[in-house]
Amino acid sequence: MLDSFHAQGFFIMGGFSLPGVGQQMLDEVIGVVREADESGITPAGMFIAPESQGNLSGTHPEDTVSKVFTLHDRPEFSSFLCDERIAGILRDLIGPDVDCFLSQFIFKNPGAWGQPWHQDSFYFPFDPPRPIVGLWLAVTEATMENGCLHILSGSHTEPVHEHVPDRRPNANQGYMEIVDHDMSDRQAVRMAPGDLLVFDSHLMHCSTDNVSEGIRAAMVFHCCAAGTVDLGFEQFDGFKSPLHRFNPLLRDGQLVG
Numbered sequence: 001m002l003d004s005f006h007a008q009g010f011f012i013m014g015g016f017s018l019p020g021v022g023q024q025m026l027d028e029v030i031g032v033v034r035e036a037d038e039s040g041i042t043p044a045g046m047f048i049a050p051e052s053q054g055n056l057s058g059t060h061p062e063d064t065v066s067k068v069f070t071l072h073d074r075p076e077f078s079s080f081l082c083d084e085r086i087a088g089i090l091r092d093l094i095g096p097d098v099d100c101f102l103s104q105f106i107f108k109n110p111g112a113w114g115q116p117w118h119q120d121s122f123y124f125p126f127d128p129p130r131p132i133v134g135l136w137l138a139v140t141e142a143t144m145e146n147g148c149l150h151i152l153s154g155s156h157t158e159p160v161h162e163h164v165p166d167r168r169p170n171a172n173q174g175y176m177e178i179v180d181h182d183m184s185d186r187q188a189v190r191m192a193p194g195d196l197l198v199f200d201s202h203l204m205h206c207s208t209d210n211v212s213e214g215i216r217a218a219m220v221f222h223c224c225a226a227g228t229v230d231l232g233f234e235q236f237d238g239f240k241s242p243l244h245r246f247n248p249l250l251r252d253g254q255l256v257g
């Protein structure tokens with residue numbers, strides 16, 4: 001696995017979790033969205049991003065949501081990370097002291113557009129800038145039809161490329177894309193519920209549109225070395241993303257909490 005990570009920028013652990021683990025996350029995040037919809041108040045520190053191309057004919061608040069950010073304080077999500085297998089991966093790829101700094105639940109409702117080609121590090125202006133590792137858990141099946149990820153194997157060796165705003169009119173807020181690289185060697189990453197993709201933050205990846213009738217949900221965590229400093233986006237005058245919350249996960253190689 002480590003060899004694959006260093007050579008290709010990713011590896012997949014099939015059947016990492018029982019499908020019920022993701023289902024529980026989905027139930028929890030639906031609860032969060034419905035409660036916020038009813039009360040008009042989003043829980044402190046969390047952000048519910050609307051889906052520009054969502055299933056607008058849906059009847060539930062979550063039918064028009066793209067992503068819910070900052071879930072890693074909540075037990076249903078932090079318990080996923082408190083797993084010796086996750087600890088082992090992060091110790092090997094990052095070191096003995098690790099924080100989880102970002103979490104997002106991605107609904108990808110029917111009709112939702114994919115996220116264009118990007119490198120996650122574009123969004124993480126950190127010191128040190130790497131290593132940063134993403135953990136992408138398939139909550140539902142991810143297929144060609146419902147908009148699975150596509151990756152460009154080996155592209156983690158590239159520097160962070162220029163990203164320009166997603167050129168599609170009415171694309172989701174914040175979507176940025178790489179347009180100066182040949183992506184023709186792309187590989188589709190089909191996954192079953194409970195499969196886990198572990199990937200480098202320089203790996204170029206995208207996802208395609210959900211043209212199926214059902215959702216394609218995923219839960220994503222991002223981890224970095226403890227002590228990493230968020231320098232903020234220079235282009236936003238040093239604005240530090242409120243989505244980055246650095247929670248200790250490993251200290252001296254041991255899981256915290």
Ligand SMILES: O=C(O)CCC(=O)C(=O)O
Pocket residue numbers: 106108114115120147148149205206207208218220
């Ligand atoms: O799951 C998706 O559709 C896109 C996710 C992605 O590209 C990311 O989390 O960086």
